[in-house]
Amino acid sequence: MQNVIGIDLFSGAGGMSLGAEMAGINVKYAIEKDAYAAQTYSYNHPSTIMKNIDIRDIDTIPQELINGKSVLFGGAPCQGFSTSNRRTNNRNNSENWLYKEFIRVLNLVKPDWTVFENVTGIVEMESGVFWQGIVSDFINAGYTCTYSILNAADFGVPQRRNRLFLIGSKNGRKINLEPKANAKIVKVRDALFDLPELRNGANIDVLAYNCEPDNEYACLMRNGYKKCSGHLVSKNSKYVLERYKYISQGQNWKSIPINLMQNYSNPNRCHTGIYYRLREDDASVVIGNYRKNMIIHPWSDRGLSVREAARLQSFPDSYEFKGPLGYQQQQVGNAVPPLLAKYVFEKIIEQM
Structure with a gap:
């Protein structure tokens, strides 16, 4: 296969x-503002040039990086586009305009292909006008565009997570991204069963596995490893742990006795994702900010470890996350599931 450069x-x-990289692309250059995320990236992608800098400070891309076939990809910060974040879901939020920096760099690089990824809420924002403007910017940059909303669970990820992918071709080509027919759902149980048994506040990073893998997904994630990192769990207060006891798999905060929810001004207005205990016999709900949402382990009264969340995102066990625990949790929750991204890039490679 020809060498395809990624940025x-x-x-x-x-x-x-x-x-x-799983799809065969040689990612040579990356830009990330957050120092801890950049540290994680550099550790796991040592051959890629990482620029730990605000994208607004980038005014050139080394030309030697983009000789031959190339694809520029990424997703501008998406919190402002989320349908669950109405407070910042508008054009007055400056973070919602960072996609313009993506367009600016796109015009600098002029790659053969581009992939713009984001939350699905961006399509609905301001009755679709904002999204139409984004697509027009890609078209004006010289790209033929198609876009699809894909659910990670359809592509081997043990998590129901919808993401939007806009694909742009410099050569007038279109890619039809479709869910795999009759895709097998990877269950939470298969993703987590072989990982170490942990307690609330667990703080030993590297541990051996609990048992041998007994399913294809666990084998894929382990890839022969005997131990791995990321077995870190937030330490919840006693009153939080007491709430966990009332919640069965597939249930949320509504199962908690009202007298245990007095610190909420109006418990009945809690989001449905708060205090949700994962079902072991199905794919996970969206991981996202799993610490803040108090997502509960399916059979232990505690939150998820970094490694457990990474498994539900389809990061292999060889992937190590850096920085304080809160930052590691955020990195995992914010990420595009690698197996989902792999499918998108494979489709692009087929057209090259």
Whole structure:
């Protein structure tokens, strides 16, 4: 296969880059503002030049990086586009305009292909006008565009997570991204069963596995490893742990006695994702900010470890996350599931 060069903007911890590499793309350059995410990226992608810098300070891309076939990809910070974040879901939020920096760099690089990834809420924002403007910017930059909303669970990821992918071709080609027919759902149980048994507040990073893998997904994630990192769990207060006891798999905060929810001004207005205990016999709900949402382990009364969340995102166990625990949790939750990204890039490779 011909050498295809990749450039990752707003790379985060590197979920999209990992998916691109799995598809055979040589990712040579990445830009990420957050220092801890950049540290994680560099550790796991040592051959990629990582620029730990605000993208607004980038005014050139080394031309030697983009000789031959190339693809520029990434997703501008998406919190402002989320349908669950109405407070910042508008054009007055400056973070919602960072996609313009993606367009600016796109015009600098002029790659053969581009992939713009984001939350699905961006399509609905301001009755679709904002999204139409984004697509027009890509078209004006010289790209033929198609876009699709894909659910990670359809591509081997043990998590129901919808993401939007806009694909742009410099050569007038279109790619039809479709869910795999009759895709097998990877269950939470298969993703987590072989990992170490942990307690609330677990703080030993590297541990051996609990048992041998007994399913294809666990084998894929382990890849022969005997131990791995990331077995870190937030330490919840006693009153939080007491709430966990009332929640069965597939249930949320509504199962908690009202007298245990007095610190909420109006418990009945809690989001449905708060205090959700994962079902072991199905794919996970969206991981996202799993610490803040108090997502509960399916059979232990505690939150998820970094490694457990990474498994639900399809990061292999060899992937190590850097920085304080809160930052590691954020890196995992913000990432594009690598197996989902892999599918998108494979489709692009087929057209090259």
